Amino acid sequence: MKVLTVVGARPEFIQLAPVTSAIREAHTEVLVHTGQHFDDNMSQVFFDELGLPRPEHHLGVGGGSHASQTGQMLMALEQRILEEQPDWVLVFGDTNSTLAGALAAAKLHVPVAHIEAGLRSYDRAMPEELNRVMTDHISELLLAPTPVAVDNLAKEGLTRGVELVGDVRVDVLPRLRVLARARSESPVDQAGLKKGESFALATIHRASNTDDEARLRELLKGIGELPFRVVLPVHPRLSKMVQKFGLAFPPNLVTLPPVGILDMVALLDSCALVITDSGGLQKEAYLFERPTITLRTTTEWVETITAGWNRLCEPDQLRHSAELVLTQRPNEHPPLYGAPGVGKRIVEQLLSYMARN
Ligand code: UD1
Secondary structure, three states, X not given: OEEEEEEOOHHHHHHXXXXXXXXXXXXXXXXXXXXXXXOHHHOHHHHHHHOOOXXXXXXXOOOOOHHHHHHHHHHHHHHHHHHHOOOEEEEEOOOHHHHHHHHXXXXXXXXXXXXXXXXXXXXXXXXXXXXXXXXXXXXXXXXXXXXXXXXXXXXXXXXXXXXXXXXXXXXXXXXXXXXXXXXXXXXXXXXXXXXXXXXXXXXXXXXXXHOOHHHHHHHHHHXXXXXXXXXXXXXXXXXXXXXXXXXXXXXXXXXXOOOOHHHHHHHXXXXXXXXXXXXXXXXXXXXXXXXXXXXXXXXXXXXXXXXXXXXXXXXXXXXXXXXXXXXXXXXXXXXXXXXXXXXXXXXXXXXXXXXXX
16 A cells, blocks of 8 residues: 655644554555645654654745645645545645645545545634545545544534544554653753743644634633743744734743754643643643643633633633633543544555555
8 A cells, every 4th residue: 555645833843753654564555745844843853853754855835824735735745646546635634734635635536535524613713624625625535633523524414434543642642652751851941941830831832822812822821821821832824913903922932943842741741730732732732730721712622621720811811711721620630532543444444445445
């Protein structure tokens, strides 16, 4: 079996880790990096720390508007797919790279397998929601992480080729925790925190938060009112917008440049709670048993809310929400994202689909 795998942004590099190793045990993988994330600290550090293979193709498409980014990726991916003639094109999640990979393949009648299929926030203002919906509807094999995702697909009439495999982060995070703990340097020390200090880990990068001046101002004010320090690795979009709007970070905010996955895992391992607008981090926080505040009005990871570990929050409610999640920490922590072995199950599904069709 020959699989052409498309990645481009940070979450995809993390999702790739258990899948690429499972494919390469007995099959051929052609890894294509679109270049969506191009800074070393947004890309190369993930390849190094996760031990990912060097991409066979790098398309060098970074920055630009959504249309120009996606359009350039489509053109370059079509070429690679024609050259490589893979049995599958494999895409992850919901980025512009995901949509470009799926669309280029589907138009060439190469079957698409979508990892993390069926996620929905039901907010079409999010570029990621459009990418998810469109990718699911042109994929042959829909590899869903949760029963909720399977139900979401069924509501849209998608039942053929749907397989519940669990979430790839279940495979990758325990391994990363061991590696992070074995390192002598810790980002917690580098951030200047005291030993055992109770702090929050935050990330803010979603356009709905960064590109709205009033909301971003309110968010930084809310963080400033928290009675503990907040460690924030700063995404390039956030620093751009803070500068553009002439805003200042509050004194209890400890900013770091974007961090690699091992630093992120070390911060998760030590923090008391997580404050984020990321999709992936909500789930990583759950797997690390960290209460979470999600700075959005919707989430795709609804089961973390139902289980009581995650709360949606408006910027002016930050202090109140932090108190609630810290004092009402649930006693139960069900295995919402499946058993380990997700990477292997994905490869089995690719093979069994080929045998059936
Ligand atoms: C993308 C994904 C999002 C994911 C996030 C993880 C889409 C639509 N969104 O959002 O789902 O949660 O990645 O980080 O695909 N930039 C740099 N250096 C880089 C990468 C980006 O300076 O290495 C700049 C870009 O030029 C752009 C901004 O940061 O101005 C945003 O990057 P972009 O790739 O458009 O999307 P993300 O916000 O990172």
